[in-house]
Amino acid sequence: MAALASSSSSSSLLFTTPPSKLPSPSSLCPFPRLSLPISSFLSSPLSISPSSLPYPTTSTRCFASFTVRAAAAADKKKVLIVNTNSGGHAVIGFYFAKELLGSGHEVTVMTVGDEGSDKMKKPPFNRLSEITSAGGKTLWGDPANVGNVVAGTSFDVVLDNNGKDLDTVRPVVDWAKSSGVKQLLFISSAGIYKPTDEPPHVEGDVVKADAGHVGVEKYIAEVFISWAIFRPQYMIGSGNNKDCEEWFFDRIVRNRPVPIPGSGMQLTNIAHVRDLSSMLTLAVEKPEAASSNIFNCVSDHAVTLDGMARLCAEAAGLPVEIVHYDPKAVGIDAKKAFPFRNMHFYAEPRAAKDILGWEGTTNLPEDLKERFEEYVKVGRDKKPMKFEIDDKILEALKVPVAV
Amino acid sequence: MRGCGCNQGCGVDGRCLILIVCCKTLEMTNKTYHSTKPKEKAKAWQSWWCCSQQSSLSSPSSPPLSPTSMAPSSPKSRQFTSSGLDRGSLSYKRKVCHPKGALHVVAASGTKKTLIMGGTRFIGVFLSRLLVKEGHQVTLFTRGKAPVTQQLPGESDSDYSDFKSEILHLKGDRQDFEFVKSSLSAEGYDVVYDINGREAAEVEPILDALPNLEQFIYCSSAGVYLKSDILPHCEVDAVDPKSRHKGKLNTESLLEARGVNWTSLRPVYIYGPLNYNPVEEWFFHRLKAGRPIPIPNSGVQITQLGHVKDLATAFVQVLGNEKASKQVFNISGEKYVTFDGLAKACAKAGGFPEPEIIHYNPKEFDFGKKKAFPFRDQHFFASVEKAKHVLGWKPEFDLVEGLADSYNLDFGRGTYRKEADFTTDDMILNKSFALQS
Numbered sequence: 001m002a003a004l005a006s007s008s009s010s011s012s013l014l015f016t017t018p019p020s021k022l023p024s025p026s027s028l029c030p031f032p033r034l035s036l037p038i039s040s041f042l043s044s045p046l047s048i049s050p051s052s053l054p055y056p057t058t059s060t061r062c063f064a065s066f067t068v069r070a071a072a073a074a075d076k077k078k079v080l081i082v083n084t085n086s087g088g089h090a091v092i093g094f095y096f097a098k099e100l101l102g103s104g105h106e107v108t109v110m111t112v113g114d115e116g117s118d119k120m121k122k123p124p125f126n127r128l129s130e131i132t133s134a135g136g137k138t139l140w141g142d143p144a145n146v147g148n149v150v151a152g153t154s155f156d157v158v159l160d161n162n163g164k165d166l167d168t169v170r171p172v173v174d175w176a177k178s179s180g181v182k183q184l185l186f187i188s189s190a191g192i193y194k195p196t197d198e199p200p201h202v203e204g205d206v207v208k209a210d211a212g213h214v215g216v217e218k219y220i221a222e223v224f225i226s227w228a229i230f231r232p233q234y235m236i237g238s239g240n241n242k243d244c245e246e247w248f249f250d251r252i253v254r255n256r257p258v259p260i261p262g263s264g265m266q267l268t269n270i271a272h273v274r275d276l277s278s279m280l281t282l283a284v285e286k287p288e289a290a291s292s293n294i295f296n297c298v299s300d301h302a303v304t305l306d307g308m309a310r311l312c313a314e315a316a317g318l319p320v321e322i323v324h325y326d327p328k329a330v331g332i333d334a335k336k337a338f339p340f341r342n343m344h345f346y347a348e349p350r351a352a353k354d355i356l357g358w359e360g361t362t363n364l365p366e367d368l369k370e371r372f373e374e375y376v377k378v379g380r381d382k383k384p385m386k387f388e389i390d391d392k393i394l395e396a397l398k399v400p401v402a403v
Numbered sequence: 404m405r406g407c408g409c410n411q412g413c414g415v416d417g418r419c420l421i422l423i424v425c426c427k428t429l430e431m432t433n434k435t436y437h438s439t440k441p442k443e444k445a446k447a448w449q450s451w452w453c454c455s456q457q458s459s460l461s462s463p464s465s466p467p468l469s470p471t472s473m474a475p476s477s478p479k480s481r482q483f484t485s486s487g488l489d490r491g492s493l494s495y496k497r498k499v500c501h502p503k504g505a506l507h508v509v510a511a512s513g514t515k516k517t518l519i520m521g522g523t524r525f526i527g528v529f530l531s532r533l534l535v536k537e538g539h540q541v542t543l544f545t546r547g548k549a550p551v552t553q554q555l556p557g558e559s560d561s562d563y564s565d566f567k568s569e570i571l572h573l574k575g576d577r578q579d580f581e582f583v584k585s586s587l588s589a590e591g592y593d594v595v596y597d598i599n600g601r602e603a604a605e606v607e608p609i610l611d612a613l614p615n616l617e618q619f620i621y622c623s624s625a626g627v628y629l630k631s632d633i634l635p636h637c638e639v640d641a642v643d644p645k646s647r648h649k650g651k652l653n654t655e656s657l658l659e660a661r662g663v664n665w666t667s668l669r670p671v672y673i674y675g676p677l678n679y680n681p682v683e684e685w686f687f688h689r690l691k692a693g694r695p696i697p698i699p700n701s702g703v704q705i706t707q708l709g710h711v712k713d714l715a716t717a718f719v720q721v722l723g724n725e726k727a728s729k730q731v732f733n734i735s736g737e738k739y740v741t742f743d744g745l746a747k748a749c750a751k752a753g754g755f756p757e758p759e760i761i762h763y764n765p766k767e768f769d770f771g772k773k774k775a776f777p778f779r780d781q782h783f784f785a786s787v788e789k790a791k792h793v794l795g796w797k798p799e800f801d802l803v804e805g806l807a808d809s810y811n812l813d814f815g816r817g818t819y820r821k822e823a824d825f826t827t828d829d830m831i832l833n834k835s836f837a838l839q840s
Contacts, residue, residue: 197744198802199705202737263701265782267634304782307632344703344741353788364633 090241094124095277107136124239159185165212188213190231190347201347228290230297237273248312264306267346271299282356296347300360315368330396518592521599529715542571580608587612598622603653636785671735675711676812686749688823695759702743707784709735710805713798733785752806775827
């Protein structure tokens with residue numbers, strides 16, 4: 001086998017991704033073939049004896065399954081999660097911490113800011129005891145000062161779930177590198193993909209050069225050897241810091257029309273956060289496979305905006321009235337009026353499936369039922385609410401509202 | 404270990420099964436390696452090319468033919484290129500030895516006596532060529548209304564005559580079930596490709612006639628999926644027993660019930676040269692006429708096109724493939740496209756300027772029996788990840804490339820199936836004009 005491995009020149013001929021699809025830097029390649037020249041040759045003989053493979057034939061999968069066998073008895077990792085203190089991504093760190101702890105890894109969650117701040121009163125921060133009672137550590141501090149905050153503890157893996165721009169993330173990356181962290185994971189965003197007429201966004205597609213996350217992704221790829229980048233979209237799940245399905249429930253339980261901009265046919269991707277967490281965990285447990293890869297951190301299905309409204313209504317067991325409008329014509333900012341992008345925004349998790357053997361479990365009809373149960377349990381259905389922007393839209397469209 | 408033991412001094416490392424297979428092929432054709440017959444020479448060269456690529460060792464003897472014409476393909480190598488099917492044959496053969504499971508299994512399992520139901524119009528035209536190149540015996544079952552073979556645009560005379568000399572024809576009407584049963588029974592076939600079947604009843608006599616059938620490969624349709632807010636359609640998703648394509652569903656159920664080794668492929672919208680469904684042709688007519696493209700509603704509806712050659716490749720890759728046994732696979736392009744995006748892609752492919760797109764509300768019109776737009780007015784796309792993971796299949800064409808291939812080999816040469824009919828366009832444009840003025 002060694003003789004074969006040295007002849008890596010023909011490895012490029014075995015793969016057919018057109019070069020134009022590779023993003024810059026060229027190391028941000030969705031498949032590990034550049035970093036693992038052996039894989040193409042291991043794949044050839046491996047794929048010849050189909051009985052020896054649980055999966056068929058793509059070479060990257062061969063390598064992934066090969067690594068898994070080696071990593072089955074993997075050592076437990078010491079993981080640091082630098083977690084944002086607000087916004088849609090906060091819940092990712094929460095679930096990831098719990099999953100790692102459940103798998104026997106050591107976890108420290110460093111939340112940005114002060115333990116005493118008002119932000120800590122909101123979920124998931126008001127539930128961090130679930131981390132400590134499972135054996136995890138929780139700290140607070142400034143990411144620019146991370147080395148001191150963790151007081152000299154060494155880690156195998158760092159997940160930065162706090163960065164929109166290089167200024168914020170660079171100190172964490174630099175500290176991780178200098179303190180001997182082996183693997184750096186970064187939560188970026190699928191929002192950096194350039195809009196396209198040909199969905200879905202797949203890893204390797206062109207991104208907006210001026211997006212803050214892009215600068216971070218490039219820096220990490222330059223500085224670290226074992227890195228993986230995750231680009232999420234929207235998520236649901238208990239402990240979410242930002243409204244997602246709740247926006248629909250608020251209107252449905254109050255018998256209010258649901259105003260959706262545009263045609264309502266726009267596709268989006270709404271994942272249960274456990275899918276994101278499982279993808280991150282796989283990256284920790286299969287570091288060689290994950291290395292130097294970008295992963296769309298999303299569910300494996302799209303839903304239309306109208307479809308999401310309908311599914312929320314079904315989960316609630318209530319009817320729904322959807323009303324479409326043109327934000328410009330009504331004179332409102334769609335970003336303020338509606339929690340999802342007013343365009344197709346749909347990425348698929350192909351790299352995670354191909355490279356990590358990840359499988360999606362998000363099942364919106366079922367998951368939303370569970371979400372609605374919690375929505376009612378916390379009494380949000382009875383909470384008095386104002387719908388000023390909605391009213392402006394409905395007024396413009398002359399749609400009556402039940403009082 | 405040097406040499407695969409073929410005693411021909413080929414110098415190919417024989418540890419890999421593929422190499423052994425290729426070498427055996429080489430062994431068989433070694434006598435004809437220096438043959439003057441171009442076909443045998445090409446075959447021998449193909450085998451050599453296969454082996455040398457796997458081993459990455461240089462062959463002790465240089466190939467008799469110019470390497471530039473059969474150069475290692477760029478990532479965009481095509482089985483059938485716009486520049487000619489003859490070039491494509493070698494990059495195709497390279498794919499045969501590519502370690503992607505099915506194809507080398509085919510080489511190992513030997514030639515099959517294959518029947519294609521249909522095969523003279525679109526999918527079968529490409530599929531039959533691939534099968535013949537693979538060395539299978541291929542019979543086309545048709546009524547003979549269309550010529551059994553036709554030279555494809557860009558296909559060399561010698562390639563076409565080779566193909567024509569190999570292909571067999573069984574003339575008959577598949578609706579005559581008795582004839583189907585008796586004629587197939589008399590011939591006996593190893594494998595049947597049913598690419599024009601619509602109803603389960605049409606398949607019964609085939610199964611009755613061939614009790615030892617090794618595999619029944621069916622061209623179904625993604626049209627069987629139940630419409631959903633959650634997409635893409637995956638093979639496990641709910642199907643619609645009331646759909647227009649329920650005959651396809653019934654056929655799949657029949658195959659399962661009869662216990663035959665079946666494989667079913669579900670394409671979405673197929674496109675490519677010789678397409679008789681006016682998919683890309685519909686756009687090309689309007690672009691050529693310099694007319695605006697009328698698209699219903701928002702234009703953000705998402706559809707999916709799959710190139711016919713990629714579909715043909717998939718059909719070959721499931722042949723004799725254990726992993727395809729009793730499995731359904733969606734086969735189409737890797738990316739989807741909006742209606743508006745498709746109009747722009749067709750323009751790009753044909754070298755036309757960016758089109759003017761007019762959106763309209765179809766409810767405001769009565770088009771009678773005419774179709775104002777060739778696609779269903781809804782999202783309609785399917786995931787091809789199962790075929791990619793299980794079969795190692797991957798589409799060669801992306802959308803603009805595939806549309807360019809279709810344009811360059813068909814519409815762009817002045818050929819098309821349906822005359823342009825702008826009646827519904829004019830209804831839409833007149834109303835739109837009236838509203839503006």
